[in-house]
Amino acid sequence: MLDGMNLREGDERARTTAEDVARRSYGKLVAFLASRTGNVAAAEDALSEAFTAALTDWPRNGCPSNPEGWLMTVARRKLIDMVRAESRHPVADVELQSLEDVVADAGELPDERLAMMFACAHPAIDAGIRSPLILQVVLGLDAKAIASAFLTSPAAMGKRLVRAKEKIRQAGISFRVPGREELPARLDTVLEAIYAGFTEGWSDADGADLVRRDLIEESLFLARLVVELMPGEAEARGLLALMLYANSRRRARRNEDGDFVPLSMQNPAFWDGSQIAEAEGLLHRAAEMGCVGRFQLEAAIQSAHANRCRKGAANWADVLELYDALFALTGSPVVLINRALAVAELHGAKEALASMQELKADARLAEYQPYWAARAELLARTGEHAEARHAYQVAIGLERDAAVRQFLERRMDAIGD
Amino acid sequence: MQYLLLLHAEEAGFMNMTPAQQQQGMAAYLAYTEALKEAGVFKGSNRLRPVATATTVRVADGKTQVLDGPYADSKEQLGGYYLIDVADLDAALAWAARCPGAGHGIVEVRPIWDMG
Numbered sequence: 001m002l003d004g005m006n007l008r009e010g011d012e013r014a015r016t017t018a019e020d021v022a023r024r025s026y027g028k029l030v031a032f033l034a035s036r037t038g039n040v041a042a043a044e045d046a047l048s049e050a051f052t053a054a055l056t057d058w059p060r061n062g063c064p065s066n067p068e069g070w071l072m073t074v075a076r077r078k079l080i081d082m083v084r085a086e087s088r089h090p091v092a093d094v095e096l097q098s099l100e101d102v103v104a105d106a107g108e109l110p111d112e113r114l115a116m117m118f119a120c121a122h123p124a125i126d127a128g129i130r131s132p133l134i135l136q137v138v139l140g141l142d143a144k145a146i147a148s149a150f151l152t153s154p155a156a157m158g159k160r161l162v163r164a165k166e167k168i169r170q171a172g173i174s175f176r177v178p179g180r181e182e183l184p185a186r187l188d189t190v191l192e193a194i195y196a197g198f199t200e201g202w203s204d205a206d207g208a209d210l211v212r213r214d215l216i217e218e219s220l221f222l223a224r225l226v227v228e229l230m231p232g233e234a235e236a237r238g239l240l241a242l243m244l245y246a247n248s249r250r251r252a253r254r255n256e257d258g259d260f261v262p263l264s265m266q267n268p269a270f271w272d273g274s275q276i277a278e279a280e281g282l283l284h285r286a287a288e289m290g291c292v293g294r295f296q297l298e299a300a301i302q303s304a305h306a307n308r309c310r311k312g313a314a315n316w317a318d319v320l321e322l323y324d325a326l327f328a329l330t331g332s333p334v335v336l337i338n339r340a341l342a343v344a345e346l347h348g349a350k351e352a353l354a355s356m357q358e359l360k361a362d363a364r365l366a367e368y369q370p371y372w373a374a375r376a377e378l379l380a381r382t383g384e385h386a387e388a389r390h391a392y393q394v395a396i397g398l399e400r401d402a403a404v405r406q407f408l409e410r411r412m413d414a415i416g417d
Numbered sequence: 418m419q420y421l422l423l424l425h426a427e428e429a430g431f432m433n434m435t436p437a438q439q440q441q442g443m444a445a446y447l448a449y450t451e452a453l454k455e456a457g458v459f460k461g462s463n464r465l466r467p468v469a470t471a472t473t474v475r476v477a478d479g480k481t482q483v484l485d486g487p488y489a490d491s492k493e494q495l496g497g498y499y500l501i502d503v504a505d506l507d508a509a510l511a512w513a514a515r516c517p518g519a520g521h522g523i524v525e526v527r528p529i530w531d532m533g
Contacts, residue, residue: 151507151510151511151514152506152507152510153506153510156506156507366455366456366457367452367456367511372452390451392448393447393448393451393452394448394451394452394455395448395452396444396445396448396449396452397448397449397450397451397452397453397455397515398452398515399515400514400515402517402520405445405448405517406441409441409444409445409448
């Protein structure tokens with residue numbers, strides 16, 4: 001009876017400890033093993049077996065004083081078994097050798113997560129899978145959850161993840177932080193992958209979909225990690241600032257009836273001041289580093305929007321200047337769309353529409369909701385009602401969020417005849 | 418590649434809405450169809466009359482059996498479809514997620530098996 005009680009208590013404690021270590025160290029443990037063998041999938045499998053073993057062993061023998069080290073030792077042994085069983089594989093020998101070089105009790109584990117992120121976002125890896133790959137190997141999210149967040153079938157997502165890991169292994173993509181000359185371009189792909197996860201989550205930031213909401217938190221965690229591990233990189237700070245500005249307004253995007261509230265009509269009192277303050281701090285520190293980039297410019301635009309709404313002083317000329325700089329840097333049609341809205345504030349809707357003229361031929365925008373929403377808004381202002389109505393319809397049809405759809409419907413209904 | 422988006426929903430949901438809500442619901446579908454056409458992926462679409470109008474036919478052991486009502490008696494019923502032509506499954510899923518039907522029911526995405 002008493003034994004049963006103790007066992008149950010032990011079970012509970014073992015589970016809590018294991019979950020705790022998983023949350024804190026999952027990516028670190030995967031990265032440590034994978035960076036030595038180049039085999040991410042095997043590292044994940046070995047670690048998952050080690051966690052299973054822990055749940056049987058710890059309740060019986062008590063939680064080890066160094067759970068991370070315990071898991072590492074078991075995972076390493078499983079990994080060696082796995083590699084041996086597959087020894088006909090051409091790279092298996094090398095993997096085995098490097099594994100046996102690992103000192104079993106290394107004390108404090110070196111943090112190889114950054115190197116692993118660089119491997120996952122390597123230019124040789126398909127751009128679309130980089131973000132899911134990082135979310136899986138650093139945070140341990142399962143393919144099913146990632147698939148829902150990225151609107152892909154779980155089976156297809158699973159296959160793509162397997163293929164990407166196999167590519168890292170077969171192509172010999174190394175787990176290292178690139179040197180000085182390569183770094184800016186390579187860091188960009190890492191930051192872009194993190195941002196892709198954030199924007200996926202953002203598409204239903206207030207919805208009931210927990211997976212998506214989690215994606216925002218997980219992406220913020222990854223951005224923080226990069227800032228922490230690369231404190232000298234201005235763009236990493238820029239990205240984190242950009243995400244924090246957006247996230248600070250998450251609650252204000254809905255009123256008490258659940259209706260969508262656009263930025264210009266939001267009550268700044270509902271914004272999260274601490275996140276804005278953190279973002280401002282990051283952006284200032286980044287600016288001091290004297291290395292402007294895409295994410296810093298985007299964050300600066302968010303900062304300008306926030307300041308205008310809070311202080312009520314129009315700063316559209318500054319915003320336009322920032323968009324010009326951003327367009328010069330990226331040449332992205334998405335920038336031209338947002339820039340047009342600033343042009344409209346300064347020089348009127350007609351000129352804004354003219355500035356978007358060249359986008360009409362861009363087939364990629366046919367399915368891009370913000371393009372149609374911006375067009376609709378501007379056409380309504382210039383009095384081209386029929387065209388405005390059509391643009392609103394397309395924008396509504398392209399929108400996934402029912403609250404935004406309703407908002408756009410009301411705007412469309414407000415057009416005169 | 419062509420995909421059929423099958424829209425399943427609880428019929429009672431629509432019937433119990435106020436006329437204004439119904440009109441709003443219809444407007445959302447109109448806009449969705451417009452967006453599909455603008456993107457050049459629209460192949461066809463129709464709405465089905467309520468399941469009460471359904472009749473099933475089957476021939477077993479040489480005898481023809483005709484029954485009132487739908488084949489599957491489930492909570493959600495097939496209420497309509499969109500046929501779209503897009504690059505791949507991901508593109509089809511993106512359109513399914515935008516479909517108003519995904520918000521008040523379930524959209525099943527099935528690739529068309531080309532027999533031609």
